[in-house]
Amino acid sequence: MAREKTSVERAISDLRRGALVMLFDPIRRTAAIIQAAELSTSEGLDLILKLAGSEPSVVITNRRSTAIRINAKTTEVISVSIPPQGGIELVHRLANPIFETEDGFGSIDQEELDNLPVVPEASDGLAPKAVQLVKFARLLPSVVLSRIPYAEMSRLSGWNKADSLLAVDARLIDALPEMRAQRLVKAVSAQVPLIDSEKTSLIAFRPVDGGEEHVAIVIGDLDTDQAVLVRLHSQCLTGDLLGSLRCDCGDQLRGAIKAISEYGGGVLIYLAQEGRDIGLVNKLRAYNLQDLGSDTVEANHQIGFEVDERIYAPAAEILKQLGIQKVKLLTNNPNKIDQLAATGIDVIERVKHAFPPNPHNAEYLKTKAAKTGHLF
Structure with missing residues (x-):
């Protein structure tokens, strides 16, 4: 195979x-x-x-x-x-x-x-x-x-x-996404103190035959006998790195790290899924269409994509390799809960993870609530 x-x-x-x-x-x-x-x-x-x-x-x-x-x-x-x-x-x-x-x-x-x-x-x-x-x-x-x-x-x-x-x-x-997930292995880990969590390590995962890398950010102390506080976060160059106001991704990333640290420990899985897995170039194309009046769902459809192309099999595989079977999930997205549960991960609680809107992302957040079922 x-x-x-x-x-x-x-x-x-x-x-x-x-x-x-x-x-x-x-x-x-x-x-x-x-x-x-x-x-x-x-x-x-x-x-x-x-x-x-x-x-x-x-x-x-x-x-x-x-x-x-x-x-x-x-x-x-x-x-x-x-x-x-x-x-x-x-x-x-x-x-x-x-x-x-x-x-x-x-x-x-x-x-x-x-x-x-x-x-x-x-x-x-x-x-x-x-x-x-x-x-x-x-x-x-x-x-x-x-x-x-x-x-x-x-x-x-x-x-x-x-x-x-x-x-x-x-x-x-x-079958490619499932095969990619099944072939993930730990490549390397390192201690990386963060502003909001000095006790943090990064574990990089990649398929044994190459391919995209995902990162588990392990914060504080893990007790895998109990439900672990977990955030699945999809890569967002514009929001995470540049501080874009068009989305809430940067707020969610930094907020999750802080929340997990205050909780005492947990994991943030940083997934290589830019633009809900349509890629950076297509995300920027969607921004062009949004500037012409489309909302985030309509823009994806106009390009030819579904509103969300992500598959969370890699996240589930990483959790299992970390020995985590029960989670409290920081999310507003019911689809993440459903996909994780389908892989055998027990999601015992959804933890609300919402942040105040700004003038640039207010309509974006309204669309997520109205059209994609996000819970705010």
Whole structure:
């Protein structure tokens, strides 16, 4: 399984540098060549056409298709045929709501949309798997895709040996977050006195075969025979480091460290999940849309994401490796409680973790309460 997982990780790396990747499903005997839409070029479209022998299409999520009013009735991803002329600009306008044209951000004429050939994709097909893969790459959730005969895979895998197409079993993609979590190990620990808690140690965790690192901030004394006060905190460069007033992340981070210290001990797990796990670049794209009038939920949907893409399996694995099975959870987010409980962690109490709003984040907090079920 390690080798198969590595192929998915390699595909993520390849997509982030604009390379082509081949997905296949050996059960259904289907295959396709894909490229991340935001990194697609005219040359890339021509190459896909040459290799696949069929015109590529651009795949977008239901959230994105609803936002641009195209085929909004489907609940799945859709494929939009790319015209032979001017296709690359259409790819970027379909995929990116802040793609800049002379008419402004992501401008698409409704008549043009109505005339585009659209195909709803099967929920268990290659197209949704391809979109999930670029989500893991923290790119826009859209791909250029061209199907190929299954029998052609071996030929294409050896195409231009220096630039051979990486072939990835699509069935492994959805399992990646769980596999990453299961392969986490302690990499190193160090004593790091903090302003609000001098008795603090940091324990870095990462998968044995590389990958994203998460940190357990152990504050004070732990008694794992009792419920441990725990905070799951997702990385936020703008809030945690820069003191952004657009969110409450910085307040939550510093407030949690102080609260755990005053309690006598506990753990803050700092997760590499920037922007609710859509990544820094996409978070900044969402800020652009918020500045144009969208709220935080609408902005994510306009880009093509769900409002929250986070999975807390890594946090649960870290807690278990620390010997923690029962927690008092500092959170306003019921989804964290539900996900932790599903992993076998006993959440015996939710501890309120709210801070006063400021003029810049007041609407953001109202949206969290009204649309995502946060408890303030």
